[in-house]
Amino acid sequence: xxxxxxxxxxxxxxxxxxxxxxxxxxxxxxxxxxxxxxxxxxxxxxxxxxxxxxxxxxxxxxxxxxxxxxxxxxxxxxxxxxxxxxxxxxxxxxxxxxxxxxxxxxxxxxxxxxxxxxxxxxxxxxxxxxxxxxxxxxxxxxxxxxxxxxxxxxxxxxxxxxxxxxxxxxxxxxxxxxxxxxxxxxxxxxxxxxxxxxxxxxxxxxxxxxxxxxxxxxxxxxxxxxxxxxxxxxxxxxxxxxxxxxxxxxxxxxxxxxxxxxxxxxxxxx
Ligand code: C2E
Ligand code: CA
Ligand code: CA
Ligand code: CA
Numbered sequence: 001x002x003x004x005x006x007x008x009x010x011x012x013x014x015x016x017x018x019x020x021x022x023x024x025x026x027x028x029x030x031x032x033x034x035x036x037x038x039x040x041x042x043x044x045x046x047x048x049x050x051x052x053x054x055x056x057x058x059x060x061x062x063x064x065x066x067x068x069x070x071x072x073x074x075x076x077x078x079x080x081x082x083x084x085x086x087x088x089x090x091x092x093x094x095x096x097x098x099x100x101x102x103x104x105x106x107x108x109x110x111x112x113x114x115x116x117x118x119x120x121x122x123x124x125x126x127x128x129x130x131x132x133x134x135x136x137x138x139x140x141x142x143x144x145x146x147x148x149x150x151x152x153x154x155x156x157x158x159x160x161x162x163x164x165x166x167x168x169x170x171x172x173x174x175x176x177x178x179x180x181x182x183x184x185x186x187x188x189x190x191x192x193x194x195x196x197x198x199x200x201x202x203x204x205x206x207x208x209x210x211x212x213x214x215x216x217x218x219x220x221x222x223x224x225x226x227x228x229x230x231x232x233x234x235x236x237x238x239x240x241x242x243x244x245x246x247x248x249x250x251x252x253x254x255x256x257x258x259x260x261x262x263x264x265x266x267x268x269x270x
Contacts, residue, residue, distance in 0.1 A: 023075050025061060030084060034060050037092055038259035042111070042230060042252045046244040050269070052109035052143060054252065055093040056259045057085070077117050086118040091131045094142065096262055098135040105266055111143040111173060116150045120157070125164055132168075139169030145196065146172070148180030155186040166191035173230075178218060188225060195222045199233030202253070205242055212246065219247045 029035060039053040059067040076082040090112055097110045118124060132139055144165060151158050151174055162172055173194035174187075178201055197218055201211045215231070222229035231243045234253025243251060257268070 019075065022067075022072065023079055026059075026072055026075055026079070026081055029059060029061075030081075030088060032062075034062070035085065035088060035092075036060065036261065037089065037096065038261055039096075039110075039265045040252060040259040041257040041265075042250050043256050045248050045251050046240055047256070050106075050108065051250050052111055053107055053265070054111040054113075054145070054259075055089065055096075056113070057089055073115060077115055080117070082115050082117050083121055083123070086114065087123075087127045087131075089113075090127055091134070094131045094135040094137045097141060098137055100262075100266065103266070105269060109141045109143050109171065111145050111171075113145045113175070114150075116147075116153070119146050119150055119161065124161070125168070128165070128170065129168060140171070143171035143173050143194070145175040147176045148174050148178070148182055149176070151190060151192075152180050152182055152186065155183060159186065159189060162191050178214065184221075187221075192225075192227055194228045194230060196252075197229065197231045197248070202231050202233045202235075202239055202243070205239050207242055212242065215243065215248075216246050222249075223247075 036058050037055040038058055039055055041050055042052045042054060043049070044051050057069050057073075059069075059072055061067045073082070076085050093110045093112050097107060100107050114124075128142070128144075131137075132142065151162070166172060171193040172191060173196050174190070174192050175196045176198045177195045179198045195218060197215060201214050201218075203211075205211045205215065219229050228249040229247075230250040230252060231239075231248045232252045234240050234243065234251045234255050236255055239253070240251060240255055260268070
């Protein structure tokens with residue numbers, strides 16, 4: 001109608017059904033204890049010591065097995081469930097860190113990812129300070145990772161939220177850096193502690209190439225702003241060495257350690 005076509009395919013219906021079913025399962029997941037956190041090491045370049053760990057959410061679906069965050073975080077965002085799930089993540093990461101420390105396992109800090117909705121929610125500050133005091137974790141041991149696009153969307157509002165969190169003493173990492181559109185003026189004012197170079201610049205990294213030039217520029221920017229610069233997605237020894245040569249402070253990626261459950265993580269450290 002109205003000079004427009006609308007194509008319908010049975011597979012589209014299936015996609016929508018699957019999404020709906022997964023969303024319904026997601027509503028029950030928290031109460032059924034189906035989430036867990038995996039941990040990936042962040043190492044001082046080139047090969048350690050450990051500077052921290054990143055907590056990555058996993059959903060153990062009763063029928064589908066392990067579901068990765070790229071599949072369910074968008075649904076959780078859309079439905080608002082992310083707020084409750086996010087609270088669980090912050091609390092669980094603090095609990096785990098406290099447990100490791102009680103066992104004598106030295107983990108300098110734990111990083112937690114915050115989605116855009118979570119970042120802007122009025123309850124965030126309270127959830128974080130509650131989790132820290134519940135597990136007697138010093139604020140300086142917690143790092144919040146927010147993407148560059150989240151930070152730069154309404155930068156004045158972000159600045160106010162981040163200032164409050166930074167005053168509490170938690171670290172702020174600007175994730176997926178280089179993929180958003182940073183205003184350097186705002187970046188200068190953000191109370192961040194770390195820039196995380198997006199995997200896209202690491203993937204095809206070769207000496208003298210375009211990505212190497214971009215990485216160098218981000219590192220120079222980080223130095224100027226007094227931020228540590230970490231590269232993610234380090235999959236090869238060549239990337240590990242080139243990133244170190246370029247001046248990256250820390251490295252993270254499959255080549256240095258894959259995300260794994262906490263008991264396995266502690267065993268690997270030992
Ligand atoms: P991210 O924050 O950029 O996390 C890095 C992702 O890259 C993780 O995927 C990690 O497993 C993967 N990765 C690590 N090293 C390598 C590597 O060397 N090569 C490659 N190809 N990949 C690597 P994961 O765990 O599937 O998480 C995907 C995204 O989901 C995360 O991207 C983050 O945006 C989001 N996410 C994960 N956990 C949470 C959470 O607790 N809350 C929120 N809001 N988002 C989360
Ligand atoms: Ca991250
Ligand atoms: Ca990232
Ligand atoms: Ca990412």
